Amino acid sequence: MTSPSSNRHYPETIHEVWDSWEPLLKSKLQSLDYMARQMFTEMRLTNIANQEMIRAYMQEHFALLWEQVAAEEEVKTKRRARE
16 A cells, blocks of 8 residues: 555555565574574583473573563663653
């Protein structure tokens, strides 16, 4: 869809928006996957944890980190909106 007052294209569907962002998201996820695999390998070298324990630990801590980042970004967004 194009706005009548400009030539700017506005997506008509959520699928169109997703498709435009998907390559960038995939690239970033591939980078994160590489880092996670490296971290997993280093954790295995500790001889303290088995694979299942390491996976559970990483899942829990990735979730906590994601929540932390989301909360921090929410604060930044609210701060910018007030300015």
